[in-house]
Amino acid sequence: MxxxxxxxxxxxxxxxxxxxxxxxxxxxxxxxxxxxxxxxxxxxxxxxxxxxxxxxxxxxxxxxxxxxxxxxxxxxxxxxxxxxxxxxxxxxxxxxxxxxxxxxxxxxxxxxGTADDWALHKNLLWLYEHGIERLGLHYGPDTGLPAGSSVLRYKPERRLVLLASSTAAPVVLKAAAKPASPGQQAHFLDRLRLHGVPLLPQLGDTECLANGISACVAWGRGDLTEFDDDSRAFTAGEALARLHGIPITGRTVAEAADSSLQDGAGSWLAQVTAQLKATRSMVSSLVPAYEEPARCIEAELGFLLLEGAGSGRVLVHGDFSPDQVLVGGSEVRLIDFDRARPGMAEADLGSFAAVEETVLPGWERAHAGGPKTARLIEGYVGAGGRFSQTAVDAWAAFRLFNNSVEPFRNRSPEWAAGMSWHLNRAMELIS
Missing domain, CATH: 3.30.200 (Phosphorylase Kinase; domain 1)
Known part of the structure; x- marks a missing residue:
């Protein structure tokens, strides 16, 4: 294009x-x-x-x-x-x-500044007045933030992620504009642990979560994107299979999360359709020449994803990617379950593959992903996971399509060319 x-x-x-x-x-x-x-x-x-x-x-x-x-x-x-x-x-x-x-x-x-963010202000104020001591942190001098803290990520009107010092170990702290989702609640995470999903202990209590504050001890040497050793991807695949193996009926997710996590297939499919439409609209606004290919991808993905979405639903991470896998020695931890929901296993596998592809844009391959995806799938299948490669490719195309606007949002100097690559690769995977 x-x-x-x-x-x-x-x-x-x-x-x-x-x-x-x-x-x-x-x-x-x-x-x-x-x-x-x-x-x-x-x-x-x-x-x-x-x-x-x-x-x-x-x-x-x-x-x-x-x-x-x-x-x-x-x-x-x-x-x-x-x-x-x-x-x-x-x-x-x-x-x-x-x-x-x-x-x-x-x-x-x-x-x-971050303290003046109108959407975050209320929860940052609560953190300063009530949450810092609850999390075992100390007050900083006139900053409104914990002492010795540094900003890891900041999305205005969405979230502020800090690395803060404590007497025991550094703490990763997130202040979000909205209260914690069901996937961040302690009883839901406890259910995941009971099924062998490797997680990080959470430090915040229910009142912290109600005010958009979550925290955990900093762990590991980085995430999976930072390691060339693909063996950790194999371990992550085993962990993902355990997550997908958790039943989503009876005494499992029904106990672990509220009704908003258990949205019906109709609601979930409506969200997929709405996301495709929103992405196509933004692509068209940013580069009008891309409107026609974006419409083609929207139509084709709408057909492919909705056709197979009514069966085989599992509990999915919802935003799975190499940076959601922390690595420490031979162990891994999965993080950020705020988008967890019932869905198709291939949605997580395809999401991981798509994100890996963004750092390997010159490598020719018939299916989605790279070496980490291959090892992830080996571990996944070895631990009992099952999937359709066609569906993985379709869900990878979905993530690539939605992420086509990320080069613009992240201020890549060549963001128009970056958008073109995302759209071309998404089309290749579904053609």
Missing amino acids: NASHSEFKNPDRSLAGRDDALPGLPYLLDDARLSSLLGETVRVTRVRYKPRTSLLVAFRRIRNGSFDYGWAHTLSSPAKLLRRESTSRSRGGNVRILRPDPRQDDMLVAVG
């Missing part, structure tokens, strides 16, 4: 030229212009874009010798930004309103 030369040469400029409802967009998609606007050197690390409505970015900077994060936001309705600035000031926050071009009154950009 081909985009125009301008869309590849400067896709951000091309996008900004099409979206005249967001005149501040060029300043937030360009590190140099945003740095000039802020008066300090920053690098945009993540964006969330709603065409003709809003652009929200996370940026990283160095302060006092360490990384610090902030956000910048522009809206098609400047009045909303002014109201958020006023709300921030009323509670002692530091949100600022900047005017990149004084000649344009409707071009406003709001900027703030």
Whole structure:
């Protein structure tokens, strides 16, 4: 598939030229212009874009010798930004309103730090006032965060992930805008442990989870993406087979999670359809030349996934990938079960394969995945797992299609070309 030369040469400029409802967009998609606007050197690390409505970015900077994060936001309705600035000031926050071009009154950009994130503020405040001591941590000096903490990941209005010091061992702490999902509840995770799924002990109690706070002791030497030794992928495959082997009726998931985890096939299929539609719409907005191939992939995947989704449902991880597998010596731990639900086993296998492919884009292969996927499947089958390769390829294409917008969101310099690769590979797997 081909985009125009301008869309590849400067896709951000091309996008900004099409979206005249967001005149501040060029300043937030360009590190140099945003740095000039802020008066300090920053690098945009993540964006969330709603065409003709809003652009929200996370940026990283160095302060006092360490990384610090902030956000910048522009809206098609400047009045909303002014109201958020006023709300921030009323509670002692530091949100600022900047005017990149004084000649344009409707071009406003709001900027703030992680503590000023309006969606996270309530739960971060609860963490500071009630949660730090519960987790065995210490208060930091005037930061609102635990002492000695550093930011691992930040998605504005979604979550903040910290590595914090404690008297025993470092702690990985997540503050989310929403309360914990059923897949994060202690009784659900206990059920997984009883069936042999290797997990990390959770430190937060039910009140922490109700306020979007979860934590565990830092463990291992990294995740599976960082290791060339594929033997750990074999072990991860065995662990995944144990997860998929947990019955989803009777005294299992019915006890382990609430009804929102046990959505019926109709609800689950509706979510798949909605996700395909949302991805196609965003692809079309970012690079209009990709609209036709995106529609073809949406239609073909809709048919393939919905055709076989009514049978063989198991308890799936829901977001399985190499970075969800922590490695320590000969052992592994599976993490992040907030999207756990009944589904098809191939959805997890295909998701893992698709994510591995993103770091192996030049390797020719007939089926989804690379060497880690092959070893994962060996361990999976050896532990009793069963799957259809055709279905794995289809679910890998689903993940690749949905992830086609990630190069843009993660600010890859060649994001239009990255989108093209994702779409081409998804089409190859289902053709």
